[in-house]
Every structure is written in structure tokens, then in C-alpha cells.
Amino acid sequence: MRRRTGTYAAIGAAFAAGFVAGPLVAAWAQDGGNRAETYRLLNLFGDVFERIRAEYVEPVNDRDAIENAINGMLTGLDPHSSYMNARMYRDMQVQTRGEFGGLGIEVTQEGGYIKVISPIDETPAARAGVKPGDLITHLNGNSVQGLTLQEAVEQMRGERGTSIRLTIRREGSDRPVELTLTRDVIRPQVVRFRVEGGDVGYIRLTSFNEQTEVGLRRAMQQIRQQAGNNLKGIVLDLRNNPGGLLDQAVQVSDDFLDQGEIVSTRARRAEDSQRWNARSGDIAQGLPIIVLINGGSASASEIVAGALQDHRRAIVLGTKSFGKGSVQTVMPIPGNGAIRLTTARYYTPSGRSIQATGIEPDVEVRATREEGNQAAAARRDREADLRRALRNDNGGQQQAAPPLPPLNLPAGLVERVQRDPAEGAPTFDPTKPETDHQLQQALQLLRGIAAAPNPQRRASVR
Known part of the structure; x- marks a missing residue:
């Protein structure tokens, strides 16, 4: 077991050095940061990554683990920075061109829930009565607590004609509001x-x-x-x-x-x-x-x-x-989606x-x-x-x-x-x-x- 742990530690350190530490070298040269402290923190990341891969109760997909770590790093900055995998990035590009599939809701995240900023006119969300300020607490009966904003959005999107059940907590209402929406191709007339x-x-x-x-x-x-x-x-x-x-x-x-x-x-x-x-x-x-x-x-x-x-x-x-x-800048990562950074x-x-x-x-x-x-x-x-x-x-x-x-x-x-x-x-x-x-x-x-x-x-x- 000790040998395996050492192997995973080496893998984690290599990941940290190759994918994280490399780009930091130029920044250190400009900012004069505390290199020893930064190396220590990168080693911490590698150690945690290694322990998850070695000891978690079920096998862990390396890509999922790394993407979750990157997204956590970004979402920890402010409500509007995030990581998009390749599929999410393609979806975002489609949306900005004026066509996308889903429910037609602009959302953010608050207190672990999905908060509606605004439904888009003449979409399934608007027709079903979704309102600005609504808090989406469950998707198809499953709590959104623990999901990232991107994961929740991904679940709400889908093929035209398929349905999804939203559980909503609405200001002024003592009981949760249950809405079943049928997904559609969203071509908002802007x-x-x-x-x-x-x-x-x-x-x-x-x-x-x-x-x-x-x-x-x-x-x-x-x-x-x-x-x-x-x-x-x-x-x-x-x-x-x-x-x-x-x-x-x-x-x-x-x-x-x-x-x-x-x-x-x-x-x-x-x-x-x-x-x-x-x-x-x-x-x-x-x-x-x-x-x-x-x-x-x-x-x-x-x-x-x-x-x-x-x-x-x-x-x-x-x-x-x-x-x-x-202002958020979308920065493509070749072969790996993009980051949206404030x-x-x-x-x-x-x-x-x-x-x-x-x-x-x-x-x-x-x-x-x-x-x-x-x-x-x-x-x-x-x-x-x-x-x-x-x-x-x-x-x-x-x-x-x-x-x-x-x-x-x-x-x-x-x-x-x-x-x-x-x-x-x-x-x-x-x-x-x-x-x-x-x-x-x-x-x-x-x-x-x-x-x-x-x-x-x-x-x-x-």
C-alpha cells in the first residue's frame, strides 16, 4: 500500500507541476511572489488529488476530478467565473449566436440553489410562469444542492419534446411550486x-x-x-x-x-x-x-x-x-473547453x-x-x-x-x-x-x- 501511495503522489505532483506550476513561473517573474509557499500549496493539491484517486470508495474519473477542481477554483472567486467543458463551451457559442436548446431561463446560483434572473419571453419557462427571483431547489425531484451552476444548467437542457419537473421556492408562497416544463429549441426573438x-x-x-x-x-x-x-x-x-x-x-x-x-x-x-x-x-x-x-x-x-x-x-x-x-472574458483552453473569468x-x-x-x-x-x-x-x-x-x-x-x-x-x-x-x-x-x-x-x-x-x-x- 505504501508503494502505491508513493506512485499516486508522484502522479499528483507531476500533474500539479506540469499543468499548474508551469504557467505560474512567468507570473512569479513579474510579481515576485513567495515561490516556496506556492510550491507548498501545489503539493497540497497533488496530495489531495492522489488521496482521492487511491482511497475514494468508488473509482474516480481523473478528468471529472480535475475539471471539478478547476471549476471550484473559479466559482470561489465570484458568482460569474466558471469552467466550461468542451460541450458546455459549444452550447455557450450556440446560445450567443441566438439559438439553443432547453427551457429559456437565465439563472445564477445563490445559497446552493439555482436562482432565476429572468425567463426569456415566449419560451417554456415564460409560458409555465417561472418568475425572476424564483429559487429552483429540485430537478426531477433531486436536490440541486451540491451541483455547480453548470451541472444544473446541463440537466435543464435536453432534446426538444422531453420534460423536466422543477421544484421552486417563491417569495410570498409557503408551499413549493411544482412546474413540469417541456424542453424546446429556444430561438428567442430578441x-x-x-x-x-x-x-x-x-x-x-x-x-x-x-x-x-x-x-x-x-x-x-x-x-x-x-x-x-x-x-x-x-x-x-x-x-x-x-x-x-x-x-x-x-x-x-x-x-x-x-x-x-x-x-x-x-x-x-x-x-x-x-x-x-x-x-x-x-x-x-x-x-x-x-x-x-x-x-x-x-x-x-x-x-x-x-x-x-x-x-x-x-x-x-x-x-x-x-x-x-x-466583465467576463471567455478564454478557450485548446481541447478542453474554456474558462469564463471576470x-x-x-x-x-x-x-x-x-x-x-x-x-x-x-x-x-x-x-x-x-x-x-x-x-x-x-x-x-x-x-x-x-x-x-x-x-x-x-x-x-x-x-x-x-x-x-x-x-x-x-x-x-x-x-x-x-x-x-x-x-x-x-x-x-x-x-x-x-x-x-x-x-x-x-x-x-x-x-x-x-x-x-x-x-x-x-x-x-x-
């Missing part, structure tokens, strides 16, 4: 549009994939054809939009801006920081814009809302957004980091009266409450962002818009605009702005 009342263009973006900006331009063109000279403004609906590709957020923001910064990222090393600026050309041609956000608006949605708000190109209406202000924070044009704080609306309008009575529950649905969430550094080394220029709106208009919804008003449903309190208040505000002698347009951020 851009939806219509003309409201013949004079306001309504555009809803459900996510930011490779089709988003092209769809936005197409929607704007058709709205102009339908409304003609009657068009008074645009409502850009980003509610429950969980985000997606950074470059699409930049392009969507650029579509409504003529000049100025859109977003910047600040990484660990100053030379890795980046900044994106707008090019000339506003597809709305200066018409007033209102952006709708809520607690399900995250990441790329917050980039767009923050850019248009800072430049005073749009009025942001609704409730505070999710607060995901970090590499930077992003900042709005005025210098605000919205990490763990979110975008505060210019005009707060709740979707339901109950939303105000459950303020504590709403706060739990945001980035700041996720385990190991990055801190917001505006209060640290970075100076606090300057206040935004005041809105120049007709007297009394905002107060009329901010009235509470009727008792028992339904929750947000994009398919029923007549019962959508936030949308109706946005339309009222937009028409009031358009009717004013000097309608609000924009103010540059200096």
Missing part, C-alpha cells in the same frame, strides 16, 4: 416592436446576442414606416433583459448617440483597460427616448441604460436594475461603477403596488446579495462619480407619472401593454415631453 397609439415606437430587447443590433435597426426602420411623421419618441424596454454580449451593448448604445464615451472597462492592469466611443449617427434622429428597467435588467442592459442616462439622451424609468457591473469592471460615461449598486432610474415607477410593500424581498434579487459578489470600488480608490445634469422636464409631469399602480395591478407582462403600468406611465411621460415647447433632448456629459 427584438420585438410595435407602434403604440400611432405616435410612439415601442422596442423591447430581451437579450444581447449577435442578432440584437441588427434587429434594433430593422425595428426602427419599420416603426418609421408605420408611424411616419406622427412619431413622437421611442420607448426602449430593457426590463428582465439579463444581458449578453458587450459588443452588442456598445453598438445598441452607439445607435442612439452621436458622440462621446459609451462605456469603459478597468482591469487589474491599467494597460488592459478599454474605452468605447460613439460614432456620428442617431437612428432616432433626436426624438425623445425613455428606457424601461427593473431588477431583472442586468449587465449589457445596464451598459445601455447607463450610457443613455449619463448623456441625457434618454430618461430611465422603472425600478433599480440588477447591478452586474463586471477580468474587469465596467463604468458608465460619467465614471460610475454600477457593480452591486445598479442603475437608479431617473423616474421611479413600480410595476405593482405590492412591489413597494416587498422592498426587502426586491433587494435580495440583486447582484449585491450574491455570495462573493465583487464590491463596488467607487467608494475606494476611485473618486465618486459626479452627479448627472438635472432633467429639464415640464413642471408636474414627473409627479403625475410616479403615481402608484392600481390595487391588484398585474405583474409585468410584455404581451399585455394595456395592463402594463410602467409602460403606460412611460407613454404618458413621452407624450408630455413631446408636447412641451422645448422637449427634452440631450445633454453632454463632460
